[in-house]
Amino acid sequence: MNNNQMPVGDLMNASLPHISGNFGNIFHSDNYDHYRSAVEETLDLVGTFLHRNQKPFSGIEAKEMKGMVQQIDLNQKLSSYQELLDEVDTIYVKHATAFHLPQYVAHLNCPIVIPALAGEILVSAINSSQDTYDQSAGGTFMERKLIDWTAEQLGYSPDKSDGVFTAGGSQSNLMGLVMMRDCFSQKRYNHTIKLDGLPQEAGRFRIFVSDKSHFSNLKNASIMGLGEKSIVKVPTDERFCMDIALLKKYIKREEQMGNIPIGIVATAGTTDFGNVDPLEDIANIAEQYNIWMHVDAAYGCALLLSEKYRHLLNGIERADSVTIDYHKSFFQPISSSAFIVKNKRELRILKHHADYLNPAEMDEEEIPAQINKSIIQSTRRFDALKLWFTLRMMGKEQLAEYTDTVIDLTKDVASMIRENADFELLSDTDLSVLVFRYIRPDVEDLNALNQYIKMKLFYSGEVLVASTKADGNFYLKFTFLNPITTTEDVHQILNKIKAHGEDFGTAN
CATH class of the missing domain: 3.40.640.10 (Type I PLP-dependent aspartate aminotransferase-like (Major domain))
Structure with missing residues (x-):
């Protein structure tokens, strides 16, 4: 049996050519333990991101974010992966947009499936x-x-x-x-x-x-x-x-x-x-x-x-x-x-x-x-491998189920908005986008009202919605791509929108 036929476990212990010199960061069989350790430490940070981030955005302003990044001296190397990960956590992970949360209903950013993430490991490593x-x-x-x-x-x-x-x-x-x-x-x-x-x-x-x-x-x-x-x-x-x-x-x-x-x-x-x-x-x-x-x-x-x-x-x-x-x-x-x-x-x-x-x-x-x-x-890149992993582990039918769930949710939410006198739905949808706005009879400038709502939501980080203009008017926009999102999640989002809308004028 040659190396190409060996089980993976045996290959790990096989006698392979060794490298010498200061090349411990090169992806190579001699450095597999280094690679695995780095990946495992990074994976811990991924877990922190998932468990710590309970809202889709921290609300940090761009000026503050820029200052944090600008003060980093790229000519000064760090001493450990832990130090590196702490730095990256501070200037990136803590403030990264969490597309997987039900409160993210802004742009066309879908949550991602685990088989594709597994494929990503091979895509990056084998390169x-x-x-x-x-x-x-x-x-x-x-x-x-x-x-x-x-x-x-x-x-x-x-x-x-x-x-x-x-x-x-x-x-x-x-x-x-x-x-x-x-x-x-x-x-x-x-x-x-x-x-x-x-x-x-x-x-x-x-x-x-x-x-x-x-x-x-x-x-x-x-x-x-x-x-x-x-x-x-x-x-x-x-x-x-x-x-x-x-x-x-x-x-x-x-x-x-x-x-x-x-x-x-x-x-x-x-x-x-x-x-x-x-x-x-x-x-x-x-x-x-x-x-x-x-x-x-x-x-x-x-x-x-x-x-x-x-x-x-x-x-x-x-x-x-x-x-x-x-x-x-x-x-x-x-x-x-x-x-x-x-x-x-x-x-x-x-x-x-x-x-x-x-x-x-x-x-x-x-x-x-x-x-x-x-x-x-x-x-x-061999990006096709991620889709290969997905289809082989999940199948076409499960992906279709996710899509159907999202479209069905959107239809339910459209009905919720139509039936609520505080909102105005601009159009129905074939897929999973709803364009609407909050309305108050005592407010003449509905554009300013809805812009205020969007910014309040954004800088609180509690909910991320998108926006667009139609016929010169400003509208809020829901984009549903997450099959985990429920009508109850959206009901809570609409309540938050309404609460900020009621504050408009008094908080200015």
């Missing part, structure tokens, strides 16, 4: 890079299998589709827009942007999004050289979903102005309202104009696993590409995201060869290289 097979081996095929699995959930054919893990939804959306732009130029003008740069017509390219779509569309258009002017924001309907009649009108208007529609970005789960654009209708229009359809499902991808709510994504299987954020809706640690494309042949647009990584003569079937599919990352 594989996913760009080429010789740096990742099994990791290459595990990532590919998870991409195929995700494609199946979308309704794509795994044999025809493909994709890659990314750093986040904004990067995946960038990939979607690049594919949209480059494929259009190749098919319409036989122009290869990768080699020849933007065609003369690029200044007239137009991409259609809803006015509630993610801000990354504007940033990405700028990065791509199309400018923010290329993004046409289509107004939304009463549920804050893309208005299909106006989409048709805006496309025709742009054509009449001499501009060139190249694609549509549909949003499956808007950040502010959690609603899904009418995907089937958008797919019909994209097919009519023979243009690319990208779906930003960074948030709404959770619906893929749910038998109860999967129908809300009907039509996503017709999209040319999709953004998936596992770290928003699959309860994964940051970062864990993916870009999936329906036709894997289109990904060739992104391929670049480097002799030291993926030379042109290399047989991709024999020695696959994930770097061929990545737009901006060469060295890339």
Whole structure:
């Protein structure tokens, strides 16, 4: 039996090459006890964070936080891990936002599942890079299998589709827009942007999004050289979903102005309202104009696993590409995201060869290289392993149960708010976001009232809520991603909001 076949326990005691010199901090078999001790001491601090932090935020002000960090002398090393952990506890852990608590109902930060945290240990320690097979081996095929699995959930054919893990939804959306732009130029003008740069017509390219779509569309258009002017924001309907009649009108208007529609970005789960654009209708229009359809499902991808709510994504299987954020809706640690494309042949647009990584003569079937599919990352973590751990230990069904629980909770809370005369609900939701505000008949400036409530909650640290604006008015926002949160938790949060609202005016 060789070392690769030994049980883990025997390998720990096997005779292995030793290192000499002052290299005790290098991750190596000689230093395993050092590694284990450091991890165990750090794990104790994790336990302290979980058991000590009973509210989502300490309430510390940014000025004080900055001063605490600025006084640290990074040129002076510490004497022990305990000293280090005490320092980090003081300037970070004590004040870190506790996303796992039911009182955190602010942004799209999900609590994370334990199998994924276990996977994180291996991801960090072994430190594989996913760009080429010789740096990742099994990791290459595990990532590919998870991409195929995700494609199946979308309704794509795994044999025809493909994709890659990314750093986040904004990067995946960038990939979607690049594919949209480059494929259009190749098919319409036989122009290869990768080699020849933007065609003369690029200044007239137009991409259609809803006015509630993610801000990354504007940033990405700028990065791509199309400018923010290329993004046409289509107004939304009463549920804050893309208005299909106006989409048709805006496309025709742009054509009449001499501009060139190249694609549509549909949003499956808007950040502010959690609603899904009418995907089937958008797919019909994209097919009519023979243009690319990208779906930003960074948030709404959770619906893929749910038998109860999967129908809300009907039509996503017709999209040319999709953004998936596992770290928003699959309860994964940051970062864990993916870009999936329906036709894997289109990904060739992104391929670049480097002799030291993926030379042109290399047989991709024999020695696959994930770097061929990545737009901006060469060295890339094996984040897919966290999702692998999760699916193998929990299964798709349990993740779906968590999602269903969160959506059901949101429906119950929406009813609570509607039935309470002290609150005004702006809109319902397909997912788990509720936009509302506290109202007082004797207060004329409801914007100031709700801003006051939010800041009071934030600096007390007892509850963290988000906020947004609609038609120039300031609203509070609940984002539910925690299946542990109950209606009783939310009832208490609403009571706190009301209490601060009643203080408004008297406390100023």
